Amino acid sequence: xxxxxxxxxxxxxxxxxxxxxxxxxxxxxxxxxxxxxxxxxxxxxxxxxxxxxxxxxxxxxxxxxxxxxxxxxxxxxxxxxxxxxxxxxxxxxxxxxxxxxxxxxxxxxxxxxxxxxxxxxxxxxxxxxxxxxxxxxxxxxxxxxxxxxxxxxxxxxxxxxxxxxxxxxxxxxxxxxxxxxxxxxxxxxxxxxxxxxxxxxxxxxxxxxxxxxxxxxxxxxxxxxxxxxxxxxxxxxxxxxxxxxxxxxxxxxxxxxxxxxxxxxxxxxxxxxx
Amino acid sequence: xxxxxxxxxxxxxxxxxxxxxxxxxxxxxxxxxxxxxxxxxxxxxxxxxxxxxxxxxxxxxxxxxxxxxxxxxxxxxxxxxxxxxxxxxxxxxxxxxxxxxxxxxxxxxxxxxxxxxxxxxxxxxxxxxxxxxxxxxxxxxxxxxxxxxxxxxxxxxxxxxxxxxxxxxxxxxxxxxxxxxxxxxxxxxxxxxxxxxxxxxxxxxxxxxxxxxxxxxxxxxxxxxxxxxxxxxxxxxxxxxxxxxxxxxxxxxxxxxxxxxxxxxxxxxxxxxxxxxxxxxxxxxxxxxxxxxxxxxxxxxx
Amino acid sequence: xxxxxxxxxxxxxxxxxxxxxxxxxxxxxxxxxxxxxxxxxxxxxxxxxxxxxxxxxxxxxxxxxxxxxxxxxxxxxxxxxxxxxxxxxxxxxxxxxxxxxxxxxxxxxxxxxxxxxxxxxxxxxxxxxxxxxxxxxxxxxxxxxxxxxxxxxxxxxxxxxxxxxxxxxxxxxxxxxxxxxxxxxxxxxxxxxxxxxxxxxxxxxxxxxxxxxxxxxxxxxxxxxxxxxxxxxxxxxxxxxxxxxxxxxxxxxxxxxxxxxxxxxxxxxxxxxxxxxxxxxxxxxxxxxxxxxxxxxxxxxxxxxxxxxxxxxxxxxxxxxxxxxxxxxxxxxxxxxxxxx
Numbered sequence: 068x069x070x071x072x073x074x075x076x077x078x079x080x081x082x083x084x085x086x087x088x089x090x091x092x093x094x095x096x097x098x099x100x101x102x103x104x105x106x107x108x109x110x111x112x113x114x115x116x117x118x119x120x121x122x123x124x125x126x127x128x129x130x131x132x133x134x135x136x137x138x139x140x141x142x143x144x145x146x147x148x149x150x151x152x153x154x155x156x157x158x159x160x161x162x163x164x165x166x167x168x169x170x171x172x173x174x175x176x177x178x179x180x181x182x183x184x185x186x187x188x189x190x191x192x193x194x195x196x197x198x199x200x201x202x203x204x205x206x207x208x209x210x211x212x213x214x215x216x217x218x219x220x221x222x223x224x225x226x227x228x229x230x231x232x233x234x235x236x237x238x239x240x241x242x243x244x245x246x247x248x249x250x251x252x253x254x255x256x257x258x259x260x261x262x263x264x265x266x267x268x269x270x271x272x273x274x275x276x277x278x279x280x281x282x283x284x285x286x287x288x289x290x291x292x293x294x295x296x297x298x299x300x301x302x303x304x305x306x307x308x309x310x311x312x313x314x315x316x317x318x319x320x321x322x323x324x325x326x327x328x329x330x331x332x333x334x335x336x337x338x339x340x341x
Numbered sequence: 342x343x344x345x346x347x348x349x350x351x352x353x354x355x356x357x358x359x360x361x362x363x364x365x366x367x368x369x370x371x372x373x374x375x376x377x378x379x380x381x382x383x384x385x386x387x388x389x390x391x392x393x394x395x396x397x398x399x400x401x402x403x404x405x406x407x408x409x410x411x412x413x414x415x416x417x418x419x420x421x422x423x424x425x426x427x428x429x430x431x432x433x434x435x436x437x438x439x440x441x442x443x444x445x446x447x448x449x450x451x452x453x454x455x456x457x458x459x460x461x462x463x464x465x466x467x468x469x470x471x472x473x474x475x476x477x478x479x480x481x482x483x484x485x486x487x488x489x490x491x492x493x494x495x496x497x498x499x500x501x502x503x504x505x506x507x508x509x510x511x512x513x514x515x516x517x518x519x520x521x522x523x524x525x526x527x528x529x530x531x532x533x534x535x536x537x538x539x540x541x542x543x544x545x546x547x548x549x550x551x552x553x554x555x556x557x558x559x560x561x562x563x564x565x566x567x568x569x570x571x572x573x574x575x576x577x578x579x580x581x582x583x584x585x586x587x588x589x590x591x592x593x594x595x596x597x598x599x600x601x602x603x604x605x606x607x608x609x610x611x612x613x614x615x616x617x618x619x620x621x622x623x624x625x626x627x628x629x630x631x632x633x634x635x636x637x638x639x640x641x642x643x
Numbered sequence: 644x645x646x647x648x649x650x651x652x653x654x655x656x657x658x659x660x661x662x663x664x665x666x667x668x669x670x671x672x673x674x675x676x677x678x679x680x681x682x683x684x685x686x687x688x689x690x691x692x693x694x695x696x697x698x699x700x701x702x703x704x705x706x707x708x709x710x711x712x713x714x715x716x717x718x719x720x721x722x723x724x725x726x727x728x729x730x731x732x733x734x735x736x737x738x739x740x741x742x743x744x745x746x747x748x749x750x751x752x753x754x755x756x757x758x759x760x761x762x763x764x765x766x767x768x769x770x771x772x773x774x775x776x777x778x779x780x781x782x783x784x785x786x787x788x789x790x791x792x793x794x795x796x797x798x799x800x801x802x803x804x805x806x807x808x809x810x811x812x813x814x815x816x817x818x819x820x821x822x823x824x825x826x827x828x829x830x831x832x833x834x835x836x837x838x839x840x841x842x843x844x845x846x847x848x849x850x851x852x853x854x855x856x857x858x859x860x861x862x863x864x865x866x867x868x869x870x871x872x873x874x875x876x877x878x879x880x881x882x883x884x885x886x887x888x889x890x891x892x893x894x895x896x897x898x899x900x901x902x903x904x905x906x907x908x909x910x911x912x913x914x915x916x917x918x919x920x921x922x923x924x925x926x927x928x929x930x931x932x933x934x935x936x937x938x939x940x941x942x943x944x945x946x947x948x949x950x951x952x953x954x955x956x957x958x959x960x961x962x963x964x965x966x967x968x969x970x971x972x973x974x975x976x977x978x979x980x981x982x983x984x
Contacts, residue, residue: 078449078552085450088443092469092523095480098490102483132693151364158360165354171361174368180629181376182581184598185618188605189375192382192615195709202901211713211903222371225364283473286583293713295668295693300475305673305696307479307588319476330471334464392708408981421984487859506799508859509846591846592805595984606705608980 100323103316120317130318133302140213140298141281144220145228149274151221152228153266160236178223187290190219194291211293219291220281227280228273235269268336275333279326376622383615393611401612405620422600429596432511433579436518437572440526444571448530452537463531470524478588481517482508485589509591517585522578526571533567534560566635573632577625597621665690667907670707670714672894673698674852674869675767677927684914690907698849699806707732707899715902716911718766718894721756722808725966728762733897735761740909743916751893751933756966763895764912765933767868767924770953770961771809771890773883774851774870779861784883785957787817790864791836793843800861802854805847807979809890810837810864812964816888823967825974834978841982855880868929871950882950884957891963893933 103121107114124130155175159168178186194215201209243265247257285300292301299322306315383401385393408419451462469477484490485507492504507513537560545555561568583598590596595603597617604614665688669676673696681692695714697703700723706712708730719727727733738744738761747760757763775784780796788794790801791814803810812822814837820829841847848854851863856876865873870882896915898908914920921932922940929942931951938946945951953961967975 077453078446078556081446081449084443084446088447088523089465092466092520094490095484095520096469096472096477099476099480099483147367151367155361155364158357162353162357163350165350165357168357171358171365174365174373175361177368178372180577180625181372182577182598182621182625184581184583184601185379185622186372186375188601188614188618189379190371191605191709192611193375193378196378218367218371222367225368229364279471283471285473285475295695295713297695300473303475303479304584304588307475307482315479319473319479322473323476326471326473327468330464330468334460334467419984421981425984486857488857591802592848593841593844593846600984603980603983606702608983609701609705609976610980 096323099316100320102313103320105313105316120313121321123314124317124321127314129297129302130299133297133299136213136296137282137298137300140216140220141278143213143217144224144281145274145278147217147221148224148277149228149232149270152225152273152277153232153270155225156229156232156236160233161241175229176226179226183286186223187287190287191290194219213296215293216288216291216296216298219287220284223284223287224277224281228270228277231272231276232266232269235266235272239265272333272336275329275336279329279333282322282326379615379618383612383619385612387610387612398612401610401616404610404613405616425595425597425600428511428594429580429582432515432518432596433576433582435515436522436579437526437576439515439519440523440575441568441572444523444526445530445568448527448534448567451527451531452534466524466527466531470528474521474584475588477521478517478585481520482588485513485516508589509593511590511594513589514582514586514594514596517589518579518582521585522575525574525578529570529574530564530567533564533570537563569632569635573628576628580624581621665907667692667716667904667911668714668902669694669911670697670703670712670717671766672696672718673849675718675894675928677923679927680915680920680923683920683923684911687914688907688910690910692911701807704732713903714899715904715908716896717899718896720808720964721754721893721895722964722966724763724895724897725756727897728757732900733762734900736764736898736912737909741913741916743913746916746918746921746934746936748933748935754893757895763897764916765921766894766896766915767928767930767932768891768893769867769930769951770884771804771806771813771864771866771892772870772885773862774855774865774873774880775862775883776855776858776877776879777881778879784881785886786883787813787885787887789862789883789885790844791817791840793840797862798843799845801844802846802848802851802860802863802865803844804849804851804864804866805983807975808964808967809892811975811978812890812962813864813885813888816962817885822890822962822964823971825968825971830974830978834981837978837982847983866930867950871929871945871948874950884953884960886957886960888960888962889957891961 102113104116104118105114106117106119152175155171159171239262244257244261247261248254252260283300284298285304288298289301289304292298297305299318303315303318382393384397384399386396386398386400388394403416404419406419406422407416408422409416447466451459451466454462482489486492487504487506487508491507492501495501495505507516541559541563542555545559550558580596581598582596583602586594586596586599590599598621601614601617601621604610604617608614667690669692671694676694681694685691697706700720703717703719704723704726707714707717707727717727717733728735741764744760744764747765751765751768752760754760773784773787773789775789775797777784779800780789780794782794782796783789789797790803793801811833814833815822815824815829818829818832818836820826820833824830845860851860851865852869852872854860855863855865855873858877865882867882870880874880874882896912898905898912902908915924916934918934918937919940921934922937925932925937925945926942929945929948929951931945
């Protein structure tokens with residue numbers, strides 16, 4: 068009884084709202100990007116096209132330091148979180164459910180559930196205690212350094228790395244590994260030469276997700292950082308409360324560009340090949 | 342079960358634990374463990390200029406709702422605190438409701454595109470999701486300013502004569518949070534609608550149902566798990582929002598997240614800050630429990 | 644517990660970046676350090692200075708008290724210099740390592756909050772008053788009534804900078820008390836007055852320099868140097884000196900106890916005690932400095948600016964914030980916390 072004119076899935080007005088939503092989502096971002104090319108100092112009046120702000124941002128030592136720091140932390144955090152998440156994924160899937168597995172699952176996903184401000188405050192307190200203790204036993208030199216930030220970032224990146232890896236593991240075909248075993252491969256050989264390569268796209272996807280998440284973090288970094296340890300987002304937060312020039316727009320656009328590149332790669336990697 | 346099978350199961354469990362240990366170690370150090378310390382801190386006494394004195398006290402928790410008048414010393418209900426809680430709750434609920442109202446049509450739209458197009462639309466909705474929160478908040482700040490895009494359009498179209506000053510109000514925070522958390526509502530809704538069997542719609546129309554009825558009585562109940570998931574994903578972060586109210590609220594419109602921060606800075610009341618953090622956590626956990634309960638109920642129907 | 648902490652420490656050690664040679668961590672007010680000064684310092688000494696911003700004395704104190712912040716120098720206001728020193732967060736200065744110490748201007752050499760200047764050296768000093776865009780409000784701006792009993796034109800347009808001691812002191816002066824008052828009658832009026840005025844403020848935030856230049860705010864309780872910079876962008880802005888009393892402040896540089904770059908810190912402190920360098924600091928933020936002989940190097944506009952050179956008729960109303968007693972500080976904090984909610 069198919070009436071060609073009557074589309075079953077069409078609900079009136081929905082498409083209009085959807086299009087408006089997409090426009091509304093992107094308009095502020097486009098405006099931000101557009102004004103990064105603004106020649107005038109004002110953030111409202113267009114003064115002509117110019118790449119000055121990018122040059123200024125590029126010259127700005129603080130921006131460069133913050134960017135390098137963000138990239139270092141994100142890289143370390145991505146590697147650490149992906150490694151431990153892979154191991155955890157292997158440990159919690161494709162085996163008979165064991166006692167305490169739910170607990171592990173809850174703990175791994177905990178950073179997703181706890182509001183960032185709570186974690187930030189908690190880490191500030193704990194790391195503060197550690198640093199005070201270190202100073203009191205004469206190891207004051209260990210109170211600075213990016214280790215604290217890397218640890219904090221690794222922790223909240225774990226669930227983001229874990230989920231794609233676990234999804235990939237669960238979708239993997241067991242027969243290949245069984246075949247390897249049949250061919251007298253040891254468990255370790257099977258793992259190294261069959262499982263790992265098959266798992267690789269999931270691991271890369273997880274690592275990239277972790278990288279982006281770490282790169283974007285503001286709240287936790289803001290509370291945990293010590294002297295002179297601004298990351299790009301915390302630098303921007305500081306600037307937003309003072310120096311409102313299109314330089315922020317330029318920095319934002321560059322960060323946005325990096326995120327888009329990484330996301331596109333992620334999408335291409337995880338696209339199901341039909 | 343034979344002893345050999347028994348052993349195999351035990352080894353499998355042990356391996357499971359061993360493999361999970363590194364992840365758990367990192368999390369205990371930098372996620373779960375610190376939360377326990379916050380709980381401990383909520384029962385201590387505030388130090389003179391911040392930090393804590395290791396004396397047991399329930400003042401941190403009492404201070405959530407009651408405060409002592411500095412001049413008379415009497416304890417009274419802290420109106421100011423309640424105002425902040427109410428504001429946070431109200432804004433979060435409004436944000437959740439509004440993101441659902443506009444998010445549902447959007448998710449429906451994406452889910453009903455031809456498969457080839459669908460990946461592109463999904464990609465388009467994902468980019469803002471992954472864009473730095475700060476960038477998005479700043480972008481909205483630019484739009485809402487007195488000389489920003491919104492006012493330029495309003496003045497240009499003649500809808501208003503003078504610029505509408507929205508910044509530094511609750512409305513600004515509401516707009517900001519809606520903008521920031523919208524993708525979080527759309528994605529789970531899309532996932533649920535994606536699994537929805539369109540043939541059910543056909544059946545509904547065959548039975549002479551109107552579009553409204555189809556929407557209300559067929560679609561919504563079935564995608565309910567998606568609605569709940571999306572609502573949780575928006576409600577939880579908005580309740581604990583920190584950056585958005587700080588940038589758009591001008592220091593006067595505090596939400597719980599900012600209020601917590603204040604206790605660790607000028608407020609010089611770490612135990613109160615710790616207690617508030619725990620409270621926020623409890624509310625969030627409760628919301629999640631509601632979700633789990635509903636999700637389980639939904640799946641039992643099959 | 645100890646083993647847990649040492650394991651953590653080991654992790655930190657393996658991933659921490661070693662502090663490079665010739666670095667200095669300066670913790671200072673936002674928008675307050677001249678990039679020219681830092682460039683000149685690096686050119687002369689090879690030491691790279693990293694500046695971290697803070698917006699208020701309280702934030703700085705909280706962060707440093709929490710421990711492990713990693714800063715070498717901090718620049719608190721006068722009344723906080725005493726707090727930092729009393730709490731042992733900073734160390735007395737070894738004057739032998741500061742040959743330029745003698746350059747400190749005579750009027751700033753022996754101050755109540757740091758006799759003989761053994762704990763701190765001057766950075767900049769100024770006043771807190773009211774910056775008003777006279778295009779929006781043309782009435783009397785030399786009174787705290789502008790922000791405590793907000794006139795209609797400014798309702799919902801005036802900002803109050805969230806600097807506790809200044810705001811509470813200004814309000815105390817307005818209601819007839821003395822700063823650091825312990826008089827409960829006066830304090831109650833202060834508390835009630837502040838709470839009543841708050842709904843008429845648009846915000847309690849920093850960044851007046853930008854936000855008034857942008858016209859996001861029409862007025863603000865603000866620092867004088869910042870107001871001069873606003874006036875350079877928006878000529879209709881005038882700086883008001885409240886006749887009930889306005890506050891005078893001085894920010895000074897202190898050496899933190901857990902500073903890791905002590906040599907570099909002394910090099911920097913000696914550097915800024917030289918007149919030509921002190922002038923660089925002043926020219927950037929538009930505040931006067933405490934080093935004798937720096938006038939020839941300063942921006943000539945500052946010599947005649949009403950924000951920097953206090954007009955004769957207002958001179959008597961300035962009050963330098965003294966060091967308050969423990970009790971009065973408690974009252975101030977309590978009032979402030981209530982106000983902030």
